Amino acid sequence: MNLFIFILGTVIGSFINVCIYRIPRGESIAYPYSRCPQCGYKIAARDLIPILSFLYLRGKCRRCNAKISMRYPLVEFLTGAMFFLAFIKLGFSLDFLSAVTLISSLIVSAFTDLEYQIIPDKVVLTTAVIGLLLNILIHGKDVLYYLMGSVLGGGTIFLIAAFSQGGMGGGDIKLFAAVGLFLGMRLTLLSLLLSFILGATAGIILIVLKLKGIKDAIPFGPFIALGSIASLFAGDKIISWYFLKYAHI
Numbered sequence: 001m002n003l004f005i006f007i008l009g010t011v012i013g014s015f016i017n018v019c020i021y022r023i024p025r026g027e028s029i030a031y032p033y034s035r036c037p038q039c040g041y042k043i044a045a046r047d048l049i050p051i052l053s054f055l056y057l058r059g060k061c062r063r064c065n066a067k068i069s070m071r072y073p074l075v076e077f078l079t080g081a082m083f084f085l086a087f088i089k090l091g092f093s094l095d096f097l098s099a100v101t102l103i104s105s106l107i108v109s110a111f112t113d114l115e116y117q118i119i120p121d122k123v124v125l126t127t128a129v130i131g132l133l134l135n136i137l138i139h140g141k142d143v144l145y146y147l148m149g150s151v152l153g154g155g156t157i158f159l160i161a162a163f164s165q166g167g168m169g170g171g172d173i174k175l176f177a178a179v180g181l182f183l184g185m186r187l188t189l190l191s192l193l194l195s196f197i198l199g200a201t202a203g204i205i206l207i208v209l210k211l212k213g214i215k216d217a218i219p220f221g222p223f224i225a226l227g228s229i230a231s232l233f234a235g236d237k238i239i240s241w242y243f244l245k246y247a248h249i
């Protein structure tokens with residue numbers, strides 16, 4: 001069963017790749033054929049097997065030999081691995097459905113932000129709607145706690161964006177508001193902290209290595225994704241570790 005969930009994840013990952021490529025271009029994600037962006041070759045079903053196709057084609061288009069981005073197998077593997085971990089932690093449940101929904105949209109957002117500096121409204125809005133519905137189903141009356149998580153996540157980034165002028169944008173605000181619906185107040189607060197710590201650390205490393213200047217904007221989406229996924233999987237452990245170590249409760 002675990003293997004099946006991993007494979008299911010890589011198939012979803014393959015669809016996530018389609019989303020990452022097409023949504024920022026305004027193309028339909030439902031239109032059936034994938035084509036090589038170089039030569040227009042209609043990619044056959046046998047070349048669309050997640051991860052494996054990339055390996056046996058050695059990362060090149062079957063017809064024109066154009067290089068296929070490493071992003072494709074990477075996203076497929078990442079999605080498979082996350083689905084697998086979520087299944088181990090949650091089993092078949094609405095919580096599992098909620099977790100993989102959040103994970104999938106965070107992966108789309110992280111990569112569209114990295115490649116195009118865009119977190120598409122379509123993705124965030126769909127995520128928020130599903131998040132709200134699932135949380136009403138799972139938590140019933142306690143849904144308020146998750147709505148407050150949404151206000152906390154979106155509101156904090158909104159304030160930072162308003163006062164820092166640049167750096168963070170509308171996409172980041174909306175994405176964190178959507179994350180809040182899935183994680184609730186406590187874990188959203190942790191996600192905010194983790195995202196800032198990870199983003200700042202990466203920023204300092206990039207500047208020290210002279211890969212970026214002090215004034216360059218670094219997309220924040222990938223750090224929202226990292227911080228939120230860490231909170232989703234290990235949030236409670238991280239919080240109790242922190243309090244054991246530093247607060248002596």
Ligand SMILES: [Zn+2]
Nearest residue numbers: 036039061064
């Ligand atoms: Zn080609």
